[in-house]
Amino acid sequence: MIHHAFPDLDWLKRRIDEGFRSRKGWQDIPLDTDGFPSVVINSTVREAWRPDIAGPVSLFLNLRGRSRCGVEGRLQEVPEDFFFLSNRDQPYTLAIDSSQPVETFNIHIGEAFSEGVLSALLTPADSILHNGTGQKAVAVTFQNRLYRRDAAFEELLRKLRAADAPSGLNRPLFEEALTGLLHYLLARHREALEQLHRLPALKNSTRVEIYKRLSASLDYLHATGDADGSTLAQIACLSRFHYLRLFGQAYGCTPYRYAQGLRLQKACDLLRHSNLSVADIGYALGFENPQSFSRLFAQRHRVYPAQFRAAAK
The missing domain is CATH 1.10.10 (Arc Repressor Mutant, subunit A)
Structure with missing residues (x-):
């Protein structure tokens, strides 16, 4: 499901408390299973306050503007280039207070859906054959933090948005994109575990x-x-x-070099997808002059920005 407005908060919390056993979603849309369903909230608002919602695995991002989201009492600002991640049954809070419209694209991956996909991805084949349908669910606890929206994520996001067709939800495409997102999150989770260890x-x-x-x-x-x-x-x-x-x-690396890397990743995105000049991109990303931007870009990517743009197109 893709909704273009937030569901009533009291209604949502009542449904969560009863585990969606009625199998009815917002506006009485029928659901296939118990538990929080898979739903995207693509809403444009200036204000929102949605505290302490025990949802499924959820990704909070914005197509335009910034929101604040968090768990365990800490609200984190979510810039356009990032998403924030919360886990199943982990109460989250979402806040928006902006003078300009903020367009959210918050992805809630349904409990039954994520359980089935993660079990299939993480359970050894011999265990599946031995236990059959009695296989226990596999739980994964993702890191609560901001994740950069890289090219792989943007392609999955494009599929999700394409599933919201004028004729109605393209369910196979919607579920394909959600499955891809869980693959993606597992890969990012493994990266985080490597950093931790x-x-x-x-x-x-x-x-x-x-x-x-x-x-x-x-x-x-x-x-x-x-x-x-x-x-x-x-x-x-x-x-x-x-x-x-x-x-x-x-x-x-150092924090300074890490931040430089973020700026250069943003530069790559702008070189691929915008018509801004190389100089304007450099200024937009905080470089003192186009020469320092081009020099650093060439040091990292072994080509100058104009050459990168030409190859990308």
Whole structure:
């Protein structure tokens, strides 16, 4: 389902409490299974306050503007180039307060659907043959943080938007895109686990706590572009020295170089998909002049921006 308005909050919380056993969605749309259904909320609003909703695996993003979303009492600003991720049965809060319209595209992957896809992806074949339909559900706890919307994600997003056809929902395309999203999230989850296991710690619980603190600082960097080591260390509740050492171990670079990489990734997107001149792209991304932008771009990509654009087109 793709809705173009948020469902009534009281109605939604009542349905969550009863596990959607009535098998009726918003506006009495029939559902195939119990549990929170798969639904996308593509709504344009200036204000919204939707606190403490225990949803399924959910991705919060905006096609236009910024929202704030979070779990466990921490609201995180969600820029247009990123999405925020929450887990099944994890209460989330969504807030929008903007002078300009914000267009959301929040993706809630239904409980039964995600359970079936994740079990198929993560269960060994011999276990499937042995247990048949009695196979236990596989649970995955994703990291609550901002994730950059890369090219692979944008292609899945394009499919989801295409499923919202004038004649009605293209359900096979909708479910194909959701399946692809779960594949994608598992790949990003494995990347996060690799980063976590690079951290030095005697106990796994300590390593997880350090990674959560680093992730909180990275969310701030993503939302603001501020790569100041002292500010990021303060957000992570670590000394500047320990923060920079741990950041380098987890992500393989300094915060400044990480932020540079984000700017250059954005530059690649603009070179592919916009008509802005190379100079205008450099200024838009905060470079002092086109020459410094072109020089850094060539150092990272081994071609100059104009050459990259020509090859991409």
